[in-house]
Every structure is written in C-alpha cells, then in structure tokens.
Amino acid sequence: MPHVILKLATGRSETIKQQLADAMTQSLVDIAGADAAQVSVAIEDIDIRDWRRLVYEPIIAPALPGLYRRPGYRPEDLPE
Structure with missing residues (x-):
C-alpha cells in the first residue's frame, strides 16, 4: 500500500x-x-522562497545519507 x-x-x-x-x-x-x-x-x-525552510532543512538534509537520488542544487543557492 x-x-x-x-x-x-x-x-x-x-x-x-x-x-x-x-x-x-x-x-x-x-x-x-x-x-x-x-x-x-x-x-x-511549496513556494520556492519557502523551499529551504519547509523542505530542504527539515526533510532533505537529515535524509541525505539514505536518499536514492540527491538534489543537484546547493541549499545556499535557494531563495530566502
């Protein structure tokens, strides 16, 4: 399921x-x-201006070691 x-x-x-x-x-x-x-x-x-705060930092960054596909962008390049 x-x-x-x-x-x-x-x-x-x-x-x-x-x-x-x-x-x-x-x-x-x-x-x-x-x-x-x-x-x-x-x-x-998700508004791109909120991506780092709502998606990258709380979800993607902690999961990086286990991701089967990692993002091809750097978090510091995301808009704030």
Whole structure:
C-alpha cells in the first residue's frame, strides 16, 4: 500500500499534477508490483522562497545519507 507525497515548487497546472500522480502510480504498479487500487498520491505546492525552510532543512538534509537520488542544487543557492 504505497502512499507517495510529492512536494513541488508552485506553478504546475492541475493537468501536470494529475499526470505526475498517474505516472508515479504506474511506476509503482510496473516496478514494485503494487496494486493500483492501493496507491495514493498527494502533491503539495511549496513556494520556492519557502523551499529551504519547509523542505530542504527539515526533510532533505537529515535524509541525505539514505536518499536514492540527491538534489543537484546547493541549499545556499535557494531563495530566502
């Protein structure tokens, strides 16, 4: 029963968000063998000016050693 939480910088349309949710669901079905009926996907819009404070510092930075994909940006380059 996968539940995915995707945090995105604001600005994506509802169509794009639905496409992302559908693609993540399909990947979980195809790769992980999940039942599509048991997959849920949440998408949270985050203002880029709040990214460091709300996403990078509390979520990404502490998890860096275990991330399967690390961000390609430096936190000091994010807007404040």
